[in-house]
Amino acid sequence: MTTTAQASDTYFPARPSTDEAVRDLDHAHVFHSWSAQDEINPLPVASGSGASFTDYEGRELLDFGSQLVYVNLGHSHPRLVQAIKDQADVLPTIAPGFANDARAQLAAMIAQVAPGNLNHVFFTNGGADANENAVRMARAFTGRPKVMSAYRSYHGATSTAISLTGDPRRWSNEPGDGSVVHFFGPYLYRSMWQAETAEEETAAALRSLEQQMILEGAGTIAAIILESVVGTNGILVPPPGFLAGVRELCTKYGILYIADEVMAGFGRTGQWFAVNNWDIEPDLITFAKGVNSGYVPLGGVVISDEIREFYAHRSFGGGLTYSGHPLACAVAVESMKTFVDEGILERTRDLGERVVKPRLEAMKEKHAVVGDVRGLGLFWAIELVKDGETREPLVPFNAAGADNAPMAEFTKLCQAGGVWPWTHFNGVHVGPPLVISEEDLVRGLEVIDRALGELDRYAQ
Structure with missing residues (x-):
């Protein structure tokens, strides 16, 4: 006799287990929010741990946006x-x-x-x-x-x-x-x-x-x-x-x-x-x-x-x-x-004031493309501009397509450096999981710093 489990295995599609299979099934049946469906290619994620998540090719990425700013205690926290x-x-x-x-x-x-x-x-x-x-x-x-x-x-x-x-x-x-x-x-x-x-x-x-x-x-x-x-x-x-x-x-x-x-x-x-x-x-x-x-x-x-x-x-x-x-x-x-x-509140205040703030302020002094930095705790923004005097944004308000090319370039640079960034319009935001290690936090900020260096050519 065929068991229920065996019957369902032949009735429904199998759970995809490779990058290609996940992409194919996702594209065929998942309708994504805030997106033109044929213009996106979502990254398949296999697992997550702490402040990082891993794709099906084994690439580990620091989650500098805590997904949509909610994975405050990180991925797969055992408790x-x-x-x-x-x-x-x-x-x-x-x-x-x-x-x-x-x-x-x-x-x-x-x-x-x-x-x-x-x-x-x-x-x-x-x-x-x-x-x-x-x-x-x-x-x-x-x-x-x-x-x-x-x-x-x-x-x-x-x-x-x-x-x-x-x-x-x-x-x-x-x-x-x-x-x-x-x-x-x-x-x-x-x-x-x-x-x-x-x-x-x-x-x-x-x-x-x-x-x-x-x-x-x-x-x-x-x-x-x-x-x-x-x-x-x-x-x-x-x-x-x-x-x-x-x-x-x-x-x-x-x-x-x-x-x-x-x-x-x-x-x-x-x-x-x-x-x-x-x-x-x-x-x-x-x-x-x-x-x-x-x-x-x-x-x-x-x-x-x-x-x-x-x-x-x-x-x-x-x-x-x-x-x-x-x-x-x-x-x-x-x-x-x-x-x-785990003293998360105290730790967040400390990392924000002692690690993030001085490094972002240094980026503001260093990079012509950085107009302003601001934030609290592990909730910060770097505002990018074409002109520091006029404060013209690096990309237009609600930019898309070619108008958004500098921010798209920034995103690719960060990803190549092992960081999944959080951007919106002409802003780069820093919002990693609150459990991120100080070492990883500094490493992620260094990746952002290097990427901003590449964008400086857009500043007047």
Whole structure:
């Protein structure tokens, strides 16, 4: 008699085991995000360990972008892998309507490290739906329709989240949520207000934001959502006083403050949440990515006591089948414990200040193509320019094809040097796993340094 396993082996295609086989099957059947399908050739990855991943030819690449800035504890961390196995042995899944030990423990742990009175967690599957549900809560709580978000932001690809997004990924998805209002956030290197100091930039950005609130009708605005440190769109660290000023404006006009910590949270800046760098207490915090290094999809909204009490006797109009999935929560619990046991936050702050910052500042002095460097922890950007005086970007905004040739060249140079870089427009970002060894961190920065040397010929 033919067994079920044998029958399935003849019924379905075999799991590919070579570079060529993976490429062929991927191209034939996988539809990739943010891509023209016939113009891409994704690299097949066979395995990963620590700060590196390995292709099917045995080539090891330093992961300088932590995939999509989420593998904070690196690839195949043994404690995280074991946590998934242990949970799968006990309870692989349970619906969100039940109470679950892993889910409850994780919520309590997140509440413990969240600022102020943010003591409750609504779990989602990722960052976009975390932002969707935070906006839903804000609108219900305030009874107002509008939400303000910044240009040079990314908040996800679902309907409201992509409307909140301020970069070109929004364009092809319009029309979207018509009640979203975009504003200019602080960006001293390219100041909208010709500010010359961080203090001037903060004051001008807050004046502009308040005027826009007034002209939009502050009484119509439910929330403002901000990446605590802008991620893909430039690692824009807010100047001193800006987030505190936003908090004051929100309080003044009865607007909720949503801190999007999907990328910057869970250790990336050397703090549990990036807002902790400035002692800020938002009304809602959204998270995902680094909470469990992406080993199992998980996100969520951390909720203040006041907003939780609003729903004490009224139903929240939202839910997800996999909310608080036990496998995802179990690995997140182990991840947070690992952060403490291995001193990840302290280590991240040290490596950022002692290793990354001085080397990037040296690159700025050395290379004509480097206009600015900025960051916190292991979350940094190198902004590339054609002209240091005019600050003309090395490639045009949203460049593609031939216009993007210098950045494509940079990527190839880094890959040839054993580093998988993280780039966006005219920016080179540094965001390796937080467990990267100092030796590998320095080696990766040296590869970037050499590649920038090749790009210097583009600078005027």
